[in-house]
Amino acid sequence: MSPDDIPLLFHTSRRVRREELRDFLGDLTRRVARGRTIACLIADDAEIRRLNRQYRGKNHSTDVLSFPAAGNGQAGDIAISIDRARAQAAERGHTLADELRVLMLHGALHLAGMDHETDSGEMARAELRWRKRLGLPGGLIERTQPKPVKALR
Numbered sequence: 001m002s003p004d005d006i007p008l009l010f011h012t013s014r015r016v017r018r019e020e021l022r023d024f025l026g027d028l029t030r031r032v033a034r035g036r037t038i039a040c041l042i043a044d045d046a047e048i049r050r051l052n053r054q055y056r057g058k059n060h061s062t063d064v065l066s067f068p069a070a071g072n073g074q075a076g077d078i079a080i081s082i083d084r085a086r087a088q089a090a091e092r093g094h095t096l097a098d099e100l101r102v103l104m105l106h107g108a109l110h111l112a113g114m115d116h117e118t119d120s121g122e123m124a125r126a127e128l129r130w131r132k133r134l135g136l137p138g139g140l141i142e143r144t145q146p147k148p149v150k151a152l153r
Contacts, residue, residue: 066110078107
């Protein structure tokens, strides 16, 4: 699969380096999704809110949505809010491109069948391993977990 064949769609006029993200998505397709195609839409909050309402019945925006495919060599689709990604990158002190990659990885793990809301930490451990391999900053699951308490002496 050539980089031009990777389905990366932008429903927003905000500029990011599409080639780098397309290459990263291709890497996720090969490594995380084991060759099953992942399509990624990067859109504004309004579009993500519409998708979340339509497919999940939740009337609010979110940072990333995952839509598993029903076979045909496809893993599924990911939809990412560039508005949320930009804000989260600023909060965390890293680049927008890094935040988009973190969100793509999180979505790809969901497409691979993982669910941090119902498992016993498997997705969190997988996200941590993949982030280290891919050189990414802190992941979504890690951000929502409480910090370990240090023992007092």
